[in-house]
Amino acid sequence: MSQTWMLYGVTGYTGQLMVEEAIKKGLKPLLAGRNEAKLKPIAEQYNLEYKAFDLADTDALNKAVAEVDLVLHCAGPFSQTAEPMMQACIQNKAHYLDITGEISVFERCQALDSQAKEADVVLCSGVGFDVIPTDCIAATLKNAMPNATHLTLGFDSRSGLSPGTAKTSVEGLKEGGKVRQDGQITRVGFAHGVRKVDFGDGEKLAMTIPWGDVSTAYHTTGIPNIETYIPASPNLVKKMKRMNWIRPLLGLGFIQNFLKKQIDKKVRGPNKAKRDQLRTYVWGEAKNAEGKTVTAKVETASGYDVTVYGAVAIVDHFMNNDVNAGSTTPSQIMGANFVETLEGSKLIKIV
Numbered sequence: 001m002s003q004t005w006m007l008y009g010v011t012g013y014t015g016q017l018m019v020e021e022a023i024k025k026g027l028k029p030l031l032a033g034r035n036e037a038k039l040k041p042i043a044e045q046y047n048l049e050y051k052a053f054d055l056a057d058t059d060a061l062n063k064a065v066a067e068v069d070l071v072l073h074c075a076g077p078f079s080q081t082a083e084p085m086m087q088a089c090i091q092n093k094a095h096y097l098d099i100t101g102e103i104s105v106f107e108r109c110q111a112l113d114s115q116a117k118e119a120d121v122v123l124c125s126g127v128g129f130d131v132i133p134t135d136c137i138a139a140t141l142k143n144a145m146p147n148a149t150h151l152t153l154g155f156d157s158r159s160g161l162s163p164g165t166a167k168t169s170v171e172g173l174k175e176g177g178k179v180r181q182d183g184q185i186t187r188v189g190f191a192h193g194v195r196k197v198d199f200g201d202g203e204k205l206a207m208t209i210p211w212g213d214v215s216t217a218y219h220t221t222g223i224p225n226i227e228t229y230i231p232a233s234p235n236l237v238k239k240m241k242r243m244n245w246i247r248p249l250l251g252l253g254f255i256q257n258f259l260k261k262q263i264d265k266k267v268r269g270p271n272k273a274k275r276d277q278l279r280t281y282v283w284g285e286a287k288n289a290e291g292k293t294v295t296a297k298v299e300t301a302s303g304y305d306v307t308v309y310g311a312v313a314i315v316d317h318f319m320n321n322d323v324n325a326g327s328t329t330p331s332q333i334m335g336a337n338f339v340e341t342l343e344g345s346k347l348i349k350i351v
Contacts, residue, residue: 003319006030006051006068006094008085009075011038014099014128014307018074019046021312027319030068033075055084066092070318072127072311073098077171078105086123090115095122095318099307101130103178103185106215113327123327127314128307129157129280131212132330132339134228135220137284137296138213139336140348142221144294148286151221153213154206154229156199157280157303174251176244178210180218180226190240190247193227200281200297207232207240220329223286278302282339295351301344309342 007022007029009015015033022029023046033039036052043050053060055075065071065088073085078100089096090112100106109125116123126135134153142148177188193208211228218226232240249255280300287293300306314334317323323333331338340347 003070004030004068005070005072005315005319006032006064007072007074008032009073009081010042011035012074014304015074016042017304017308018072018311019048021308022315025312025316027312027316029072029315030064032064055081058084058088061085061088062092065089065094068094070095070315071097072315074311076100078102078125079171082125083108086112089121089123090119093119093121095323096124097122097127097311097314097318098125099128099130099311100125101128101212103210103212103215106212106219107185110215110219110327117326120325122318122323122325122333124314124330124333126212126216127311127330129303129310130307131216132306132310132342133280133282133298133300133345134211134213134284135216135329135331136336136339137282137298137348138217138220138223139331140296140350141284141286141294142223143336144296144350145286145288145292147288148221148223148294149289150225150287151217151223151284152227152229152287153211153217153282153284154197154199155280155282156201156204156231158278171256173243174247175210176247177208178214179208180214180224183218183224185214189244191232191237193229194232194237195229197229197231197283199231199283200299201279204231205234205237206230207237216329219327220331278304280306296348297351298339298348299346300339300342305344306339306342309344310338313338313342 010031011033031043031048031050034054039050039052051064075081082105086096106125109123177192191207196203197206206229208227213228282298285295
């Protein structure tokens with residue numbers, strides 16, 4: 001059966017990379033977004049159909065989603081945009097994918113599991129760098145140590161943040177850190193955990209961050225205690241710990257606006273030549289009640305490329321395969337070794 005799909009949010013940096021990759025793979029999405037003036041030239045460049053509508057326009061949203069079998073949603077901040085798109089997909093029986101890294105969106109996606117099953121559709125958030133590599137590492141470690149009680153994940157990436165992801169991170173500052181303890185997501189301070197980690201490129205000091213796996217890795221593995229880490233200099237660790245004292249102020253409107261304007265001025269996505277030079281090292285460690293540990297690592301392309309290759313590969317999978325309805329994670333759809341199949345990625349190594 002012929003499958004149709006919509007790519008919503010194509011005018012941003014990552015969205016335009018998605019269009020290029022889809023065309024390379026022979027996939028022809030319906031392009032969609034809010035701004036017709038920016039959307040139309042992209043559609044004309046690739047000879048694709050397009051629809052311009054705001055997610056706040058419920059009638060237009062439902063009409064557009066009703067015409068496709070799947071939506072790949074790339075327009076953040078997902079804390080604001082994911083809910084209307086997920087609801088439209090459930091109502092109009094279309095599969096839903098997005099590239100968020102926001103814990104609240106992952107949890108909302110899981111909360112809609114029964115509705116998704118009733119509508120016979122799949123809801124899967126995080127089909128990009130957030131969280132494909134770490135989700136595959138989590139699944140690999142669960143297979144290697146089925147009785148694990150603690151899971152620690154992390155990555156060392158020089159890719160930096162896209163403008164959209166940077167703004168999402170700013171919005172999350174007021175929430176502080178997040179870990180999972182005894183099955184429950186728990187708010188903690190910035191740099192709650194500090195330890196040394198060899199992500200795959202030498203041992204480095206690292207600190208906890210509220211990465212999406214605090215949600216997704218639990219739903220993938222059932223392991224009740226989860227933390228996520230990135231490298232951090234001693235000075236950065238000190239700065240983050242000092243920020244705990246002013247965290248409530250970071251959610252104030254004028255501070256948020258100031259930080260987002262700085263992002264608009266300073267943050268730009270790299271070109272292909274620069275992306276090709278960037279490598280990412282992903283690491284995970286599982287521990288059981290007896291204190292035994294097992295470690296897994298994988299080296300991948302840049303975070304930008306993993307997002308683009310991974311999301312389009314999952315769309316292609318849906319175009320050619322049946323997938324069980326409900327709320328799920330990337331590794332549950334594609335398997336624990338999915339990251340190994342992406343361009344620029346190496347094989348997962350288990351220690």
